Amino acid sequence: MNDKQLSWGQSLALYSKRPVLIMLVLGFFAGLPFLLVFSTLTAWLTEHGASRSAIGFFGWVGITYSVKVFWAPVVDNLPLPLLNRLLGKRRSWLLIAQAGIAAGLLLMATLEPKTELIAVALCAVFVAFSSATQDIVIDAYRIEVAVPEYQAAMAATYNLGYRIALLVAGAGSLYIADLANWPAAYTSMAGIMALGILFTFFIGEPAVKGSSQEATPVFTREWFVHAVVSPFVDFFKRNGTFALLILAFIGLFRLSDITMGIMANPFYLDLGFSKSQIASISKLYGFAMTIVGGFLGGICVARFGVHRVLIAGAIMVALTNLFFVQLALVGAVPEWLIVTISADNLSAGFAATSFIAYLSGLTNRAYTATQYALFSSLMTLPGKFQSGFSGVIVDNFGYASFFLYAAAMGIPAIVLAVLVWRTQEKAS
Numbered sequence: 203m204n205d206k207q208l209s210w211g212q213s214l215a216l217y218s219k220r221p222v223l224i225m226l227v228l229g230f231f232a233g234l235p236f237l238l239v240f241s242t243l244t245a246w247l248t249e250h251g252a253s254r255s256a257i258g259f260f261g262w263v264g265i266t267y268s269v270k271v272f273w274a275p276v277v278d279n280l281p282l283p284l285l286n287r288l289l290g291k292r293r294s295w296l297l298i299a300q301a302g303i304a305a306g307l308l309l310m311a312t313l314e315p316k317t318e319l320i321a322v323a324l325c326a327v328f329v330a331f332s333s334a335t336q337d338i339v340i341d342a343y344r345i346e347v348a349v350p351e352y353q354a355a356m357a358a359t360y361n362l363g364y365r366i367a368l369l370v371a372g373a374g375s376l377y378i379a380d381l382a383n384w385p386a387a388y389t390s391m392a393g394i395m396a397l398g399i400l401f402t403f404f405i406g407e408p409a410v411k412g413s414s415q416e417a418t419p420v421f422t423r424e425w426f427v428h429a430v431v432s433p434f435v436d437f438f439k440r441n442g443t444f445a446l447l448i449l450a451f452i453g454l455f456r457l458s459d460i461t462m463g464i465m466a467n468p469f470y471l472d473l474g475f476s477k478s479q480i481a482s483i484s485k486l487y488g489f490a491m492t493i494v495g496g497f498l499g500g501i502c503v504a505r506f507g508v509h510r511v512l513i514a515g516a517i518m519v520a521l522t523n524l525f526f527v528q529l530a531l532v533g534a535v536p537e538w539l540i541v542t543i544s545a546d547n548l549s550a551g552f553a554a555t556s557f558i559a560y561l562s563g564l565t566n567r568a569y570t571a572t573q574y575a576l577f578s579s580l581m582t583l584p585g586k587f588q589s590g591f592s593g594v595i596v597d598n599f600g601y602a603s604f605f606l607y608a609a610a611m612g613i614p615a616i617v618l619a620v621l622v623w624r625t626q627e628k629a630s
Contacts, residue, residue, distance in 0.1 A: 216355035216504065217497075221347050224405055225356045228340050229363025231398035235303045235333035237371040238310075238391055239263050239326040245376065245467040245477065246384045247322075250315045254468060258593020261464040261586060263323065266330035268583035270338055274575030275429035277338045290407030292346070296339045300398045302332030307392035311385040341578065342571035345562050346408035354508070357558035358500025361551060365492040370394065373481035373489075380477045433569035434576070440566070444625055448564070451618040453580045455512075455557060458520050458612030459550060460585025462605060465592045469526070469601055474534035483536070488543040495551025500559075502552075508560045509623035515553030516619045520612025522549045526605040557581075 216222060237243075244257045277295050285294035306329035315322050344356050371391060378387040438445045470480045502511045525542040532538050561581070565573040588611070595604045 214501070216352060217359065217500075219352060219355070221352055222355045222359050224347070225344055225360040226363040227401055228343070228405075229360035230367045231300065231363075231395065231401070232333075232337055232340050232360070233364030233367030234371050234391065234395055234398075235307070235329055235336075237368055238307060238375070238388065239330045239333070241464060241467045242372055242375045242387075243322075243326060244464055245471065246379070247315055247319075248468045248471050249384075252315065252319070254465075254593040254597050256319075256593070257468055258464060258596070259590050260323065260326070261589035261592060263326045263330050264460075264464075264582065264586040264589070266327055267334045267337065268579045268581075268586050270334040271572070271575045271579040273335070274338050274572045274579075275433070277335060278342065278433075278569065278571035278575075279425065279429040289402070292339055292343050293402050293405065293407055296336060296343075296402050297399060299332050299336035299339060300395060300402065303329055303336065304392045304395040304399070306332060307388050307395060311388035311392065337578065338571050338575050341574040343408055345565055345570045345574065346567060347406075353562045354500050354503040354555070354559040357503075357562065358496050358555045360558065361496040361499075361555050362493055364554075365489065365496065365547075365551060368492075369484065369489045373484045376477040376481040380481075429572065433566075433572040436566050436569060437564075437573055437576070444629065447618070447622060447625060449580060451615070451622050452561070452577050453584050454614045454618060455516060455553075456519075456581055457585045457588065457615060458523060458608055459546075459553075460582060461588050461592060461611050462523060462526065462608035464589045465596060465601070465604065468593075468596075469530070470539070472601075473529070475536075475539060479536065479539070483539050483543055487540050488547040491544045491548040492551040495548040495553075496555050497551075499552040499555030503556050503559050508556055508563070509619070509626060511552075511556040512560060513616065513619040513623065515549065515556050516612060516615040518549035519553050520609050520616065522546045523605050523609035523612070527602050527609075530600070530602040530605060 240261075240263075244260060247257050247260065281291050282294045282298065285297065288294070289297065306325055310322060310325045310329070313322050313325065340360075344360060345353070375387040375391060378390055441448060467480065471477075499511060499515065502514075522542075522545045525538075525545050529535075529538045529542045561574060561577045564577060592604065595607060
């Protein structure tokens with residue numbers, strides 16, 4: 203990873219570049235489906251009487267995002283008939299993925315969780331599959347469309363757009379559900395997602411020289427070697443045994459926040475906060491702190507290099523779980539909810555920006571979609587698997603103990619962040 207440092211002025215000027223601004227919008231449509239199959243969905247299930255253990259198991263829907271590496275080679279290398287000629291490879295796949303998300307959300311709006319819980323789960327998996335496919339395309343698009351110097355700024359605006367979408371899908375859905383009902387909330391989100399299809403027609407297809415853009419007969423032995431084998435061989439060839447340390451770091455970096463994330467809304471509701479209170483505080487404080495954290499992370503990466511920021515981000519993410527412990531002890535105190543959500547979003551925005559920039563720097567542009575899918579899949583898989591048991595821990599030990607456990611899960615990421623930095627410095 204390049205730790206090239208720019209001046210403060212040069213770092214700020216990056217945010218006016220067209221590719222950086224495009225990522226703001228693409229980040230929004232990438233983030234919109236996530237909470238709708240995650241914490242927003244758990245709020246819906248909580249109100250319909252689902253047990254905390256059952257809600258925790260819904261965390262495994264997110265494993266869909268963590269195994270996208272298995273179909274990333276197809277997305278990376280298979281031109282879609284007709285659409286490829288009209289839009290290009292990246293945009294045609296983006297269009298299909300966005301249509302799948304909108305359709306899945308509409309179908310979820312027709313279901314009743316109390317009597318059709320399995321159908322809700324299946325629809326959530328379909329939305330997650332389409333969303334993960336969209337992520338594959340957007341990640342490749344971000345890396346291919348701009349020079350490496352833009353990547354940290356693009357990660358920051360992507361993160362900002364993503365967080366705006368989380369606000370809409372989280373606070374917005376809670377407001378709509380409070381004023382109307384849950385089906386209305388999911389129908390509204392499907393309508394917003396449809397706007398992403400329109401935006402796809404207005405962005406340019408990245409022009410990339412390299413094997414991933416060349417026409418190759420698909421599903422042949424040569425195609426399999428190029429699409430599936432070569433990206434992994436390339437990564438290990440470039441990094442040697444250091445690749446194993448990198449992969450361990452990627453897999454554990456977000457373990458802490460993913461572990462606790464699915465229990466956040468049930469936690470707030472069980473404490474006695476209303477949906478409107480949660481939505482309002484998220485909008486006023488959480489969103490603002492996410493913007494601050496994301497842009498601060500992007501500027502710090504450009505100014506100080508990615509590795510120092512990764513270490514700071516890992517520490518912040520682990521420590522903010524302690525605010526949830528305190529909230530569990532004091533109960534439904536709005537001031538503590540403000541502090542907790544603000545701290546959580548600040549650290550999440552800061553850490554996410556640096557981590558996206560780091561992962562982008564690891565990829566070879568000949569295999570962008572497949573290699574980035576490998577990294578982002580590994581990034582979420584341990585946390586998603588572990589989050590499935592979060593409801594069981596809460597049911598047996600309570601929320602305070604659960605959040606202490608989640609904080610402890612951040613310690614390996616801090617240690618590995620330091621090891622990766624030191625190893626990288628010795629190699630350079």
